[in-house]
Every structure is written in structure tokens, then in C-alpha cells.
Amino acid sequence: MTGLFFSILEISITAGLVALAVMFLRLVFKGTPRWISCLLWALVALRLLCPFAIESKLSLIPELSLSQESQLPEHGYVTSVKPITQTDTDIPQNVTNTIAQEESASVDAGTVLAIVWLCGMGAMALYGGASYMLTRRRVRESIPLKDNIRLSESVSSPFILGVLRPFIYIPFTLDKRTQKYVLAHEQAHLKRLDHIWKPLGFVLLCVHWFNPLMWVSYVLLCRDIEVACDERVIRDYSLNKRKDYARALLDCKVSQGRVAACPLAFGEVGVSERIKKTLKYKKTATAIVVTAVVITLLLSVGLLTDPVSGAETHYYESSYSRVTEGYEKLTELSVTEPSTEPATEPPVTELHETEVSTEAEVYEDYYTDDYYYDYADDYSDEYSDIEVREIPKLPLTHYEIVWNSTHTSWTFKEVDSSIDNSDSSSDNISDITEDSHYSYGEINTDEPIEVITSPDASSNDSPFGDRSSGTGYKWIVP
Amino acid sequence: MSTPIIFESEYRCCLIVWEHEPLKSAKLAELCKEQLGWARTTTYTVLKRLSDRGVLQNKNTMVTSLISKEQAQVSEVNGLIEKKFEGNVPAFMAAFVNGRKLKKEEADALRAIIDSAKE
Numbered sequence: 001m002t003g004l005f006f007s008i009l010e011i012s013i014t015a016g017l018v019a020l021a022v023m024f025l026r027l028v029f030k031g032t033p034r035w036i037s038c039l040l041w042a043l044v045a046l047r048l049l050c051p052f053a054i055e056s057k058l059s060l061i062p063e064l065s066l067s068q069e070s071q072l073p074e075h076g077y078v079t080s081v082k083p084i085t086q087t088d089t090d091i092p093q094n095v096t097n098t099i100a101q102e103e104s105a106s107v108d109a110g111t112v113l114a115i116v117w118l119c120g121m122g123a124m125a126l127y128g129g130a131s132y133m134l135t136r137r138r139v140r141e142s143i144p145l146k147d148n149i150r151l152s153e154s155v156s157s158p159f160i161l162g163v164l165r166p167f168i169y170i171p172f173t174l175d176k177r178t179q180k181y182v183l184a185h186e187q188a189h190l191k192r193l194d195h196i197w198k199p200l201g202f203v204l205l206c207v208h209w210f211n212p213l214m215w216v217s218y219v220l221l222c223r224d225i226e227v228a229c230d231e232r233v234i235r236d237y238s239l240n241k242r243k244d245y246a247r248a249l250l251d252c253k254v255s256q257g258r259v260a261a262c263p264l265a266f267g268e269v270g271v272s273e274r275i276k277k278t279l280k281y282k283k284t285a286t287a288i289v290v291t292a293v294v295i296t297l298l299l300s301v302g303l304l305t306d307p308v309s310g311a312e313t314h315y316y317e318s319s320y321s322r323v324t325e326g327y328e329k330l331t332e333l334s335v336t337e338p339s340t341e342p343a344t345e346p347p348v349t350e351l352h353e354t355e356v357s358t359e360a361e362v363y364e365d366y367y368t369d370d371y372y373y374d375y376a377d378d379y380s381d382e383y384s385d386i387e388v389r390e391i392p393k394l395p396l397t398h399y400e401i402v403w404n405s406t407h408t409s410w411t412f413k414e415v416d417s418s419i420d421n422s423d424s425s426s427d428n429i430s431d432i433t434e435d436s437h438y439s440y441g442e443i444n445t446d447e448p449i450e451v452i453t454s455p456d457a458s459s460n461d462s463p464f465g466d467r468s469s470g471t472g473y474k475w476i477v478p
Numbered sequence: 479m480s481t482p483i484i485f486e487s488e489y490r491c492c493l494i495v496w497e498h499e500p501l502k503s504a505k506l507a508e509l510c511k512e513q514l515g516w517a518r519t520t521t522y523t524v525l526k527r528l529s530d531r532g533v534l535q536n537k538n539t540m541v542t543s544l545i546s547k548e549q550a551q552v553s554e555v556n557g558l559i560e561k562k563f564e565g566n567v568p569a570f571m572a573a574f575v576n577g578r579k580l581k582k583e584e585a586d587a588l589r590a591i592i593d594s595a596k597e
Contacts, residue, residue, distance in 0.1 A: 140520045141487045150515075153486050172486045 005114035008207065015047040016213040018303045023220070025299070032292040033284055034228035035192075039293075041201075041221045043300050048204050050304075117210060124206040135161055139169050148190075149183065157252045158182045166195045174251070181233075181248035188232045194225050223273075230274055234281055246275045481545055481553035482531045489550070490514055491524050495534060496547045503539045567595075 022040040029036055139161065142152035149168045158170040168186040170179060189195060201221050208214040230249075234242050249271055484492060494509050495501070501509075507521040516524075525541065528534040533550075535542050563570040571588075580588070 140517060141524060143487050143490045143514050151486070 001118075002110040002114045005117050006110070008117070011048060012208045012211045012214070014306075015044055015208070016211055018047045019044045019213045019217045021299070021303055023216070025296075026220070026224075029292050031284065032288055033231055034224050035231070036289070036292050036296060037224040038197075038221070038228050039296055041217065041224065043303050044217055045200065045204060046304060048208065120209045121206050124209050128202055128206065132161075139167075142169055145170075158186055160186055160189055160195050163196055163199055166190060177244065178248045178251050181245045182252060184233050184245075185229060185248075188229050189225075192225075192229060192232065194229065198222065198225060227274055227277060230278055231281065234278055235283070239279075242278050242281060246278045249275050249278065481549050482533055484528075484531075484533055484545075484550055484554075487514075488524055488528055488533075491521070492528070492533065492543065492547075492550065495541055495543050500540050500542045503536055503541050506541050 022037075022044055025040055026037050029040075138154045139150065139152045141154070142150040145151050148166065149170065151172050152169050153172050155169050155171050158168065158174075160166050160168050168183065168190075170182060170186075174182060198221075201218055205214055205218045230245075234245055237245060491506075491510060491514070494506065494513065498505070498509065503522070503525060506525065507516075507518045510516040510521040510524075511518065525534060525536055529536050533543065533545050535544050559565060559567060559570045563573070571592075
């Protein structure tokens with residue numbers, strides 16, 4: 001749970017940056033139609049919805065070093081431990097025990113924050129659900145006018161309720177003239193699918209309720225939706241019709257508390273701004289619209305992707321790529337040894353994470369590809385002084401990747417399920433330990449080459465070396 | 479005795495009763511669901527309210543009206559005259575007749591109403 005919370009926190013911070021960028025762009029795009037602003041908010045929503053961001057060189061997001069380290073100084077790797085417990089049932093008992101111990105030790109700030117987050121989310125969801133139910137109750141005596149339009153005497157301003165089967169509710173008291181414009185407005189909402197986007201925004205706000213930027217974003221989104229909808233209606237109106245429309249807006253004006261009271265229905269917000277906009281409305285030149293859209297699309301590439309080297313933000317992907325690279329190098333070296341037999345089967349490896357198959361595929365590609373020989377030659381020339389050993393055929397072994405607390409390096413932990421390890425300590429994972437049942441490797445990202453030794457005497461099959469012969473070998477990291 | 483107030487949506491319910499009375503309350507619920515899209519419980523709530531106010535009557539699940547459609551309409555029009563014409567019936571009639579052609583039977587009906595109007 002704590003891990004999930006910190007993942008959400010990470011997403012929230014990144015999305016907050018995107019939201020700031022969008023707020024800035026809204027100002028830049030001031031003269032353009034408002035649906036472009038809605039498009040920009042969609043970027044924020046995408047960012048919030050997508051747990052794994054794609055890395056790209058074009059990313060505009062600065063690399064984040066998350067405050068999580070300061071909050072959890074000794075358990076920086078909690079985030080990487082969490083998916084293991086969640087996804088893999090294969091973990092040997094002893095390891096789960098260790099993890100459990102680690103986590104119970106961390107019943108501290110992190111857990112408390114996670115609980116607070118859950119409570120807040122529950123409260124928000126309850127509020128949203130309750131106000132939806134209350135509004136439904138309020139309009140249950142409404143009567144049909146035509147199609148999906150219903151008249152109700154208990155509503156003071158028109159709104160849309162319902163996501164799957166939305167109905168437009170309008171008060172009895174509206175005169176025919178006002179009614180016509182109100183209906184045009186609400187029908188435009190339905191055409192734009194706003195009755196889906198707005199609740200979606202509220203759901204995301206429920207999850208990220210702790211982020212003030214998300215509250216600002218939600219309020220601005222609601223405004224942009226209304227203005228964009230107005231623009232759609234008055235697109236083809238003459239000035240006189242726009243005046244009537246503005247009057248209709250004024251007639252239906254309601255107190256500002258309305259949106260807060262019923263987040264899932266349409267309240268009318270920012271009426272004075274909208275009236276002014278309606279009267280001043282001018283069609284934007286197509287060229288400007290096209291330019292704005294192109295800029296939006298270009299920026300969306302930058303805003304939706306993470307920086308490539310962002311090791312901290314998205315540890316899954318970066319750790320995977322680096323582990324895979326490490327393995328490749330390891331195997332290369334073994335193959336270039338003259339006395340080595342032709343490469344035997346690729347080591348059967350399972351990682352305690354979700355993307356085992358991807359890993360296996362990388363192996364397959366590597367072995368069948370010519371490219372790998374050239375690559376290996378390069379390395380053997382450059383590092384000709386490195387002792388190169390044959391890699392023995394590996395037994396089916398489980399490995400686990402553990403980040404150190406600052407996320408600057410990771411250790412590679414071999415888990416031997418056949419031996420009871422309950423007494424082993426994993427406090428010292430960043431060091432190469434003398435523990436007899438684990439093999440640790442470490443790659444420090446600051447240095448290109450790191451010597452890996454194996455303290456593991458019990459297993460000569462260890463990929464990290466052989467303790468009895470006192471040898472280890474180098475693991476080259478780009 | 480003044481006619482009790484009937485609100486708009488209640489009036490729609492009454493219209494169904496006036497058309498079909500006497501009818502079973504279950505039948506009324508069914509008709510309301512069909513024509514107004516009301517939930518069964520909503521109909522029973524409205525029925526209860528109207529019975530309390532003395533508009534309808536629900537005896538052994540048989541629904542009948544205590545106030546006729548005409549009474550309700552008259553009451554509504556009186557309300558309008560009070561509100562918009564300060565109770566001035568001639569002004570109301572002038573406004574009503576003004577700008578529209580009355581058929582003979584409509585004029586007769588109007589005359590009958592005026593004749594029947596007492597202190």
C-alpha cells in the first residue's frame with residue numbers, strides 16, 4: 001500500500017508539472033478556441049492515467065529526485081519490493097519473511113501518509129457518490145418533455161445528470177426563448193461528451209486530492225469545458241442571437257457553490273466571464289487554430305514522456321534495460337573466450353518482476369543476431385585485460401533487483417529457494433557480503449566498470465564467480 | 479374551500495388519474511412509469527402526498543380523485559389572475575381575448591363561466 005501511494009505521489013508530481021505547463025499554455029493560447037485548452041487538460045489526464053511513462057529524448061519533464069528518499073531513508077527500495085510481493089507467488093518463504101520484516105519496520109511516516117491518502121480518497125468518493133445520489137433523488141419526480149429532456153420543479157438551473165444514459169434537466173419556469181438556448185447549450189455538452197470527461201476529471205481528483213495543482217486544474221477544466229461549449233453553440237450565431245444567448249446565461253445564473261455541491265452535474269460557472277466572451281466572440285482564423293493544435297501536439301510529446309536517463313522516476317524500465325544490458329555483456333565475454341564451446345543455452349533466468357517474457361525475448365534476439373558478435377569483439381578489444389570466464393550453464397535461479405536507498409545503484413540478489421535463509425540479514429545489500437547463500441552484485445552508475453565477486457561457496461554455478469577459486473569477474477556497464 | 483395547490487409534476491400524475499379513474503394504485507404506478515418515467519416508489523410518494531393534501535384518495539389500493547380536473551384548472555387560472563392581473567378579471571379577459579379569434583363555442587363557454595361567477 002505504501003508502495004502504491006509513493007507511485008501515485010510520483011505520478012502526481014509529474015502530472016503537476018504538466019498541469020503547470022498547461023496553465024502557462026492556456027495564457028499563451030488566450031485568443032484561440034477554448035477546446036484547445038480542453039485538449040491540453042487531456043494531456044494532464046493521460047499523464048495521471050498512464051502508470052508507465054514512455055522515455056524519450058524529447059521529454060520536457062525535469063528529472064525528479066523524489067522526496068521519498070528523505071521520508072524513507074532506510075527503505076528506499078520499498079517501491080521495487082512491492083511489485084514482487086504482489087505479482088509473484090514463487091518467492092521462497094524466507095524472502096517474503098525478510099520483506100515482511102523490512103516492511104513492518106517501516107510502519108512509519110510512509111504508512112501513515114498512505115492511510116491518510118486512502119481516507120481522503122474515500123471521503124472524496126463518498127462525497128461525489130452522495131451528491132450524485134441526492135441529485136438523482138431530487139429529480140426523480142421530473143417529467144419528460146421530449147427525448148432526453150426532463151422538466152423538474154426542484155432544480156433551479158439546467159444541468160445534465162448521468163454518464164451512461166444522460167438526461168438534461170431543466171426547470172419548469174424557463175420561458176420558451178431561454179429554454180431554446182439552454183437546450184442548445186446542454187445538447188452541445190452531450191455532443192462533446194462532457195458528461196463523461198467531467199466525472200473522469202473528478203475521479204482523478206479523488207485519487208490526487210492531496211495535490212493542490214490538481215484542484216486548480218479541475219476548476220480550470222470545468223471553466224474551459226463551459227466556455228468551449230458556449231463557443232460551439234454560438235459559432236454560427238449572429239450578434240443578436242448571441243445577445244439572447246448571453247441573457248439566457250444570466251437567467252440561469254446560480255450561486256458559485258453549485259459546482260462544489262454537485263460535482264457530477266453541470267452547474268453554470270463563471271457566468272460573467274462567459275457572457276463577456278459570448279458578446280465578444282469572434283471566429284478565430286483557421287491558421288491560428290492549426291498553429292495552436294500543432295504546437296499542442298508537439299508539446300504533448302515532450303509532456304507525456306519522461307527523460308531517458310531518468311533512473312529515479314521510472315525504475316521499472318530503467319532497471320530492466322540495465323539488467324538486460326548487464327547480462328548481455330556478461331554473456332558476450334564468456335563467448336569470446338577461445339576455448340569456450342559454442343554458446344550453450346542462454347541462462348535460464350527469471351526475474352522477480354512482471355516482464356519475464358520480455359527478458360527472455362531479448363536473450364533470444366541476442367543469440368540469433370549477427371550484431372552481437374561485432375559488439376562483443378569491440379568489447380573484448382577494449383577490455384582485453386579483463387579476465388574472461390566461461391559462464392556455466394545456469395540452474396533455474398531466481399534473481400531479485402534491489403535498489404539502494406538513493407536509487408543510484410542497484411544490487412542483484414540471487415535467491416536460492418532450497419536453503420533456509422531466515423537468519424540472513426539484508427541490511428547491507430549495497431556491500432558485497434559474506435553471506436553464504438546470497439550472491440550480490442552491484443553496479444554503481446557513477447563508474448563504468450565494477451568488479452563483481454562472488455562470496456558464494458555453496459554454488460559453483462553462480463554467475464557471479466566462484467568463491468572456492470577466489471575468482472570473480474568484471475561486469476561491464478556502459 | 480380553496481382548492482389545494484397542485485405542483486406541475488403532480489399535475490401530470492393527476493392527469494393520468496383523471497383519465498383512468500377509478501384505477502388500482504399498481505396500475506397508476508405502471509402508467510406513470512410508462513408515461514413519465516417514474517420509479518414505482520416515486521409514484522407512491524406522490525400519491526401519498528396528494529392524498530394528504532386532499533387531491534386524490536387511495537382507498538384499499540383504489541385511486542380516485544377528490545378534486546376534478548376543472549376545479550384544478552380554475553384554481554390555477556385564479557392564481558394566474560391574482561398574480562399577473564392583480565385580481566382584475568376584466569383585464570385578464572381582455573388580455574386573453576386580445577389577439578386571438580374565438581370560436582363561437584369558445585365564446586359561449588367563456589360566457590357561461592362569467593355567468594356562473596358569483597360574489
